Amino acid sequence: MTIHNQEIADRLERAADLLEIGGGNAYRARAYRQAAQTISGLSQSVADLVANGDDLTELPDIGQRMAEKIATLVETGELPQLDELKETLPAQLSELMQLSGLGPKRVKALYQDLGVENLDDLKQALEAHRVRELEGFGRKTEETIAEHLARRQGQEPRTRLMEAEEIAQALAADLRAVDGVQDLAIAGSFRRRKETVGDLDILVTAVEDSPVMARFTGHEEVREIVSQGETRSTIVLRSGMQVDLRRMPEAAYGAALHYFTGSKAHNIAVRRMGMERGLKINEYGVFRDEERIAGRSEQEVYASVGLPYIEPVLRENRGEIEAAQEGSLPELVELDAIRGDLHCHTRASDGHESLRAMAEAGAERGYQYLAITDHTQNLTVAGGLDERRMNEQIDRIDRLNDTLGDRIRVLKSAEVDILADGSLDLPDAILERLDLCVCSIHDKLDLSREKQTERILRAMDHPSFSILGHPRGRLIGKRDPYELDLEQVLAAAAERGCFLEVNAQPKRLDLSDTDCRLAKEMGVKVAISTDAHSRANLDYMRFGVDQARRGWLDAEDVVNTRSLEALRKLLERP
Known part of the structure; x- marks a missing residue:
């Protein structure tokens, strides 16, 4: 049984x-958490590494004992240490920690004092107003937890894009290997590269006697077969994700791909255009009366209503059809246009790699530059750098650059905390030594909309402010964005010559797609950066590019599509 990286990390x-x-033991807990972070950020399959006999201790923050535990988990599907913990504590307590505002101490108090073992127990305790009576909680905390719980329980189950990608690609690779399979595509919100995915829709064409349906329903990850037929089958995987496989005739493949990619609103608009021309458009093709006149490719479908091909990431009925009619669709930014990464961490704060290792990884990707942005002193939990340590880091970068030649340039930077009063977390004398500053909010996330906005505007007034890091502060599925007047922030950025970040970390993807579109409309450029904490995390760039593409951004809208010389000029404050 193959086990995916995210299952191991979970x-x-x-x-x-x-x-x-x-x-x-706090050290043991930290070791498990660091190993989970390492594995969730890998582009390689840990199961493949184990099968190949690779040394897992070569991965960041994985020692010999942890490597043995991971190998056992891969080979048996079991983590004995977790089973032992479940004997002393209810396993579902860990679900409570996914709610904003609930850390281990509060969850322990809920369990020991109120007998809360799961989300349903928590809901009952909240409804009875028993939570506010616990020491360290209070009425406001109780109301906040209740709000987050209600929002979580009211949402349909969705999977973050990166995790869905691991599942989808493994399943697709297995099906492509089946005899007789010709075309295969994963459609739906996955193909539109939405930040979260519900169900997976897979389309295939295959020769008549291909056993593709039998392979699909017999896949090793199947937990339940919902339905099984010659042209459509539905399964539920171990992860809980539902997957539909549809077998289509070649003549209808493009029409089906268009239909099942969506979005629903986009499809309705295209069908309406077809009706105006006397056409019927559905998943089986484009029809005039009973005659199928198009449908082998998506290009044929669009051409039938007088439109050029529209990229899947744009198909949300947010003006893309009108832009296509006018010939003004954007030339969306591509991954290979990125010339460097402007947000990366090393072991100096909470990263997992050395300064040189990150630089070498950037060079291997063909980058011209890589900004090292370790945390500053206010973020003590991440080992933030104070004045002395930051000066030492700057000196180390200078020495490293002397050895790198023209392979890559490491930019001197920091992820500088924006303090509650809007000041920056390092003295001006140090900030002036940096090539750029990524400035971020990591605390006081509950300030009012007015105060949070003013905090950022004051920070932007500082001449060393370059890029606003993860501007909304959200964690997808776990923490909502903090209150912020983004239009006011963007207007200030345009006036001051600052930029906003599209943080490509799959748990953040911050700015959102609609925020990217707003930034473009207001004339503010963005930096697509990975917030990498290891070499492997540099692969996150593709998720940031997907997000930017969904926000209609072209290469000109992204600062790190520039050469180093052009970037330096762009970073100069007016």
Whole structure:
């Protein structure tokens, strides 16, 4: 049984949660959590590494004992240490830690004092107003937890894009290997590269006697077969994700791909255009009366209503059809246009790699530059750098650049905390030594919309401010964006010559697609950066590019599509 990276990371995270809730060894909990972060950020399959006999201790923050535990998990599907923890604490307690405002100490208090073991128990305790009576909670905290719980329980189950990608690509690779399979595509919100995915829709064409349906329903990850037929089958995977496989005739493949890619609103608009021309458009093709006149390709479908091909990432009925009619669709930014990464961490703060290792990884990707942006002193939990340590870091970067030649340029930077009063977290004398500053908010996330906005505007007034990092502060599925007047922030950025970040970390993807579109409309450029904490995390760039493309951004809208010389000029404050 193949186990995906995210499944491994989830088990390790659960072990870390239960260790912390139970007041266990803090070092052990940290080891599990760091291993989980490493694995969730890998582009390689850990199961493949184990099968090939690779040394897992070569991965960041994975020692010999942890490597053995991971190998056992891959080979048996079990993590004995997690099973032992479940004998002393309810496993579902770790779900509580996914709610904003609930850390291990609070979850432990809920469990020990109120008998809360799961989300349903928590809901009952909140409704009875028993949570506010606990020490360290209070009425406001109770109301906040209740709000987050209600929002979580009211949402349909969705999977972050990166995790869906791992599942989808493994399944697609297995099906492509089946005899007789010709075309295969994963459609739906996955193909539109939305930040979260519901169900997966897979389309295939295949010769008549291809056993593709049998392979699909017999896949090793199937938990339940919902339906099984010659042209359509539905399964539920171990992860809980539902997957539909549809077998289409070649003549209808493009029409089906268009239909099942969506979005629904986009499809309705295209069908309406077809009706105006006397055509019927559905998943089986484009028809005039009973005659199919198009449908083998998506290009044929669009051409039938007088439109050029529209990229899947734009198909949300947000003006893309009108732009196509006018010939003004954007030339969307491509991954190979990125010349460098402007947000990366090293072991100097909470990263997992050395300065040189990150630089070498950037050079291997063909980047011209890489900004090292370790945290500053206010973020103590991440080992933020104070004045002395930051000066030492700057000196190390200068020495490293002397050895790198023209392979890559490491830019001196920092992820500088924006303090509650809008000041920056390092003295001006140090900020002036930096090539750029990524300035971010990491605390006081509950300030009012007015105060949070004013905080950022004051920070932007500082001449060393370059880029606003993860501008909304959200964690997808876990933490909502903080209150912010983004239009006011964008207007200030345009006036001051600052930029906003599209943080490509799959748990953030911040700015959102609609925020990217707004930035473009207001004339503010963005930096697509990975917030990488390891070499492998540099692969996150593709998710940031997807997000920017969904926001209609072209290469000109993205600062790190520039050469180093052009970037330096762009970073000069007016």
